[in-house]
Amino acid sequence: MESNEVLIDCQSVWKVFGERSKEAIRSITERGLTKREILKEYNCVVGVADATLQVRRGEIFCIMGLSGSGKSTLIRLLNRLIEPSLGTVRVKGRDLSTLDAAALRETRARHIGMVFQSVALLPQRTVLENAAFGLEVQGIPRDERNRAAETALAKVGLSDWKLRYPRELSGGMQQRVGLARALTADPEIILMDEPFSALDPLIRRQLQDEFRQLTKDLGKSAVFITHDLDEAIRIGDRIAIMKDGVIIQEGTAEEIVMNPADQYVADFVAGISRLHLVKAHSVMMPLDQWCRQSPGLSPDSLPRCSPEADIDALIGKITGTGSDAIAIGHGGTTVGVVTTRSLLLGVRGESDNRAAA
């Protein structure tokens, strides 16, 4: 499903809040002032600073940050609910800032769905009417929009509830309706603004898995905001970590856990279990290094795993076979070796070749 087509292209986007934001922006471009200087000189708050990201077709892109990190501002820049102070946001190749009001409404209606933390289901409408709201706004006839809404409700497992009112539903079910509403209009991109943050942990886990499955099945792209790194890892193909309005690191979960960009990220990932996250190719030592360490032994005599095997699988292999080392390779070629030592380091999120160097 994944391709290299870029659906959202966000280049050096800034958002500065405050009365003197125009002057502040000018001094950012002309003098390169930092956020702290902007606050001091212009009394303006930099919500998002120089954010660059690309979301490709079929991928789930998570933006993780604590409250005040600018993640909610950033996601609203992607459908121009908030006007960027500087930089460009392209959706499917079209620069949002060049769109007039009608074209912008059209883009939001057809291409970018949004799901909110507060869910925002209209209390006077039934579940079905809420799910059909996006199409209603587009002027689609009632029969047609209700059919689409019923299909979407079926996908989130709420077919039996379509004539109920939102207040009759639990929090988790309400958020499912919110997701169905976003899916009804069949957009390519879904923006998820902390959709599961207000739910209790078990329901949250369940919805995370359902959401990921559904998004992948339907071939949608999603930008998912969260303050929970576990959630980001569970859901995201790629993760961007934000702090004080800046994206401080972007990569796959494994890249971030294995190579945190700074102490802040390192502290975040410290508590994350590596068992299913870290793969053999990150913890193995190069084949020649192993050969030097263990003269006389041949990698062909070792049990084998693929480079994509995770630590949990490697531990299983080692405890199962009794061997202290596993050869890693595709087919017949061995590319490296995982030893008990490198495995233990991997559990801590370090790789053996770095420790040896």
Added chain:
Amino acid sequence: MESFVTTFDTVVDDALFWLSDHAAFIFDGIRMVLEGLYDAVLWLLMLPPFWVIALVGGLVGWRVLGWGFGTGGAIALAACAAMGLWPETMQTLALVVAASVIALLIGIPLGVMAGLMPRLDRTLTPALDLVQTLPPYIYLLPAIALMGYGPATALVATVIVAVPPAVRLTALGIRQTPAEFLELGQAVGASGAQMFLKIRLPFAISSIMAGINQSLIMAFGMVVIAGIVGSGGLGETIYGAIRTLDIATSINASIAIVVLTMLLDRMTQAAARKS
């Protein structure tokens, strides 16, 4: 200082006289429209015998508030007729209905605009404060100067008093749309009109209904005071009773007013709760 005050008073007097001399056609026109509306409503209310109206009132009361309120309401209306005050009661009702309809036709659109435009709201608020703090008698004077003795004058004064609550509560309802729903409207690409009709208005309905209820209550208060300017109805009955110290009649008329006020107040409140 004193000379300034006298000058100011003279200017106001002169302006009023000038208006009644030169713009008489305008005020005659307004008077004709108002009296036409009043006469039409009254004609409708006096068309059937009193017990039909009492029965209809009872039925509506039963529908919105249950059988207890319904029977009570019907009996209370019949009692107004038994006291020999049926025409006066209907005249008062016609005044209130006519004045409230006009007040709502002005107040609700104005409130919607104020709710959408904070600047209009800021200019309107002190004006509404002024209208609501001045003693209500004041509005009778210019009205009587321009339109003479009669129900039209009572209607003008009543409309002035009944407009502010409708404006305020409508504006409040429109303004208090939860932010997340405005964001939802934007995110699904709603136009300005859709934003208003599908998102703001449904959230504002209960506040607007409360405004309608408050306008009615204000109208009742004023309609009684307007008895002084020959409004007809219970207000004039009470005014006449006060002048002749006819305590019995004044009590009867007061009871009739209470009956009407309670009926309309409770029914509109129930309607507001349901929306």
